[in-house]
Structure formats: structure tokens, C-alpha cells
Amino acid sequence: MRTTVDFAIVGGSVAGSSMARILSSLGLTVAIVDKGLFPRRKACGEGISAKGVKILQEIGFRPVLNRLPHTRLRGYQLQLKDKKISIPSSLIGVQRFYLDKALLDCALSSPRVLPFLGTAAAKIDGSGPFQVTLSDNTVIESRWLAVASGARPLTVSGTAINPRFGVSSIWECEQDTGNMPFIQIFAGQNYQVFLTPVGPHTFNAALLSTKNSGHALTNKSASVELMGEAFARAGIQAQAASYLVGKTCLQAQSARAFHNNIFMLGDACEQFDPVGGMGMTHALLSSRILGEEMRLLIDGRMTLAQTGVKYTAKREAAARPLRGFTFTSYLALVRAQEQLARIPSLYRTAGTFLSGGLGSTHTVRNRMAHTALSFIGACL
Numbered sequence: 001m002r003t004t005v006d007f008a009i010v011g012g013s014v015a016g017s018s019m020a021r022i023l024s025s026l027g028l029t030v031a032i033v034d035k036g037l038f039p040r041r042k043a044c045g046e047g048i049s050a051k052g053v054k055i056l057q058e059i060g061f062r063p064v065l066n067r068l069p070h071t072r073l074r075g076y077q078l079q080l081k082d083k084k085i086s087i088p089s090s091l092i093g094v095q096r097f098y099l100d101k102a103l104l105d106c107a108l109s110s111p112r113v114l115p116f117l118g119t120a121a122a123k124i125d126g127s128g129p130f131q132v133t134l135s136d137n138t139v140i141e142s143r144w145l146a147v148a149s150g151a152r153p154l155t156v157s158g159t160a161i162n163p164r165f166g167v168s169s170i171w172e173c174e175q176d177t178g179n180m181p182f183i184q185i186f187a188g189q190n191y192q193v194f195l196t197p198v199g200p201h202t203f204n205a206a207l208l209s210t211k212n213s214g215h216a217l218t219n220k221s222a223s224v225e226l227m228g229e230a231f232a233r234a235g236i237q238a239q240a241a242s243y244l245v246g247k248t249c250l251q252a253q254s255a256r257a258f259h260n261n262i263f264m265l266g267d268a269c270e271q272f273d274p275v276g277g278m279g280m281t282h283a284l285l286s287s288r289i290l291g292e293e294m295r296l297l298i299d300g301r302m303t304l305a306q307t308g309v310k311y312t313a314k315r316e317a318a319a320r321p322l323r324g325f326t327f328t329s330y331l332a333l334v335r336a337q338e339q340l341a342r343i344p345s346l347y348r349t350a351g352t353f354l355s356g357g358l359g360s361t362h363t364v365r366n367r368m369a370h371t372a373l374s375f376i377g378a379c380l
């Protein structure tokens, strides 16, 4: 079978569906390919930052979100040993099992978007126009192409600079999760556990480990035990309700946003340390930025090469504050806590301004606090 469209997208998750929705609203015909069948589980902490929620709304996904079971969270709570930091923000928790299918269905509600699901993109030929050959031998011909196929797989022995591995699962608890925060527990250098309320009595627990301790994640009972410890530290009594999803590699490695005339979106372009739930936000951001540039390309006001250059620059600028909020910058934030506590209202209004101010000084400590504050500015 052979199909011709204006734009083909490989990957139908958060980045792919949002891109398809934007492009169809610009009048383009779109093919969206995903090797999976939805709904499906995806290893994730399932928290979406306030910024991510805003972009979902702008793309037209807000009614979809409202219909899904989700939780409004009080903000972020970061815990290290006996220290806790609260950062107010209006993020939400929602299970990817529901979210990803709902976003894809919404994109597919346009007659201009054609689904190719349960079949992988096996081969890409050309550099515009493109020919995408699927594993069932279907061929999609398109003028433009985006790859939104998520992070590239990497084994425990891979060579990424700072790889982490993640698993997640759903837990149930007696307590009402209303008005709870997105809790991130730094259980030492090697483990982080995120507890995200995703329903009235439901939590997502995501466990991340560094490369050296990756073996703990291959052992299901060890992972569940570490998640259970995190609930105990947070003072929440919860029981594991679902199997573990993962193990997924998180790598501090990025691909070029535009190469061989192909646009790269979401994790396929860059994967963030999921501290603070920035992954989905970045996926949505990259689609929105490309959508803006595609308008000019369609109108003939820019060439494909110019569109690629502008997309690359704008995506880079948007991604920069999301990088580097790591264990180290978290420690800097703990140190800066006292000063920040005196000016809580500035969290919301001036996170970016503050980070700019601190960024102009040269001490290492301020540079780390700068990273942390840029991150906060980007989240709110």
C-alpha cells in the first residue's frame, strides 16, 4: 500500500500527537505512525509542569485533559534526608495510559490525519520528499518528515555521559491525594524516587537510578522495595497496584534538531533528566515551536533549510532552562533556600529574573543556584 501526505510523523506519543494536531489545523494532510497500539503503558513519573499544561491548552488539548482522570498538584516538594523544599506551582498528575491515547484520538479526530498504528517505521529514504517504509511494507510518501520516536535505546553498558534508568508503577493509598505535591525524593547519589498523585487515591511512583546501580532496576522486588521506602519517608501508606513499566534509559545526550531535512521532536531530539517533569513539557514545546515555523514554510515565506535553522535555534533557547536541574543544582537550591524563603512571591513572578541576576555573578555556588532558578522559572 502507498499513501501520499504533506507531512509524515514517526511516533504518536506526546510529541507526535501534538505535532499532528498543529499541522492538521494548518490545513496539511498528516500520516502518524506508531509501532504501538494505544492505550499502552509508558515508564513515566506522569507529572506535567504548569508550562506543559498551558501548551496543551494552546494546542487545543485542554478539553481532552479535562475529561481524563487527573490531579491538580500543590507544587513540587523536594526531599533530601531531613530537608524539604516546597515550590508552589500548578502542575498536574495524569496517567500516560489515558493521556497518550486521548491526545492521539484528538489528533486523529481531524480527517486530515491518517493513523498507521501497530507498525514501525523501518526505513526512511530521501531527503524531502521522503519515503517511509513501515514494517508491514506500507510506504508513506511525504513532502516533510518529523521523527518523534522517543529516546534512543541504550543498554546498561552504553556510552552516554550520565545515563539513568527508570521504571514506574501505580500505587494505591487510603489517603486522599487532593492538594498533595509532586514529591521528589533524592535517596542519595544513586536513586531518586518521584511520587506523583495521579488520581483520588492513586500515586505514580517512578524510580530512577544511575548507571552504576542500574542492576537494582532489573530486580522487580528491589525496585518495589525502594519505592515503598520513599512512600514511608513521605509519610504515605501505599500499596503497589500495577506491574512495573520500564526499564527505560534516560540519557544526557542530544541529537540535532534538524538533519537530512528531518525535524526531530521531543525525546528524539533531547532527553532531560526527568527531575521536575520536564520531558512532556519539552515534547509539547518542540511541536509548538515547529508549528509556528511551519506556517511560514507553507506560506512560502521561508525555505525548508531556513525553517530548520530557526526551529533549531528556538528549540535550543526553549530547552536550555530545562537542562541541568540535577542532584547538584538541587543541593545549591537547598543552600539558597533561606534566601528564597524570604521572597516566596518572587517564585511565581520572577524566577527567570532572579536566575538572570545570579547568573551574572561568578561563584560556583551561584552558578548552581542559577541553574536551579532557571529551572524554576521555566516550570512556573
Ligand SMILES: Cc1cc2nc3c(=O)[nH]c(=O)nc-3n(C[C@H](O)[C@H](O)[C@H](O)COP(=O)(O)OP(=O)(O)OC[C@H]3O[C@@H](n4cnc5c(N)ncnc54)[C@H](O)[C@@H]3O)c2cc1C
Pocket (backbone or CB within 6 Å): 010, 011, 012, 013, 014, 015, 016, 033, 034, 035, 036, 042, 043, 044, 045, 046, 047, 048, 049, 119, 120, 121, 122, 148, 149, 150, 151, 165, 166, 167, 168, 194, 206, 207, 208, 248, 249, 250, 265, 266, 267, 268, 274, 276, 277, 278, 279, 280, 281, 283
Ligand atoms: C522513569 C521516567 C520518569 C519520567 N517522569 C516524567 C514526568 O514526571 N514528567 C514528564 O513530563 N516527563 C517524564 N519523563 C519523560 C517523558 O516520559 C518523556 O520525555 C516523554 O514521553 C517524551 O515524549 P515523546 O513523544 O518525545 O516520546 P515517547 O513518549 O517516548 O514516545 C515515542 C513514541 O514513538 C514510538 N516509536 C518509537 N520507535 C518507533 C518506530 N520506529 N516506528 C514507529 N513508532 C515508533 C513509540 O512506540 C512511542 O509511542 C519520565 C521518563 C522516565 C523514563
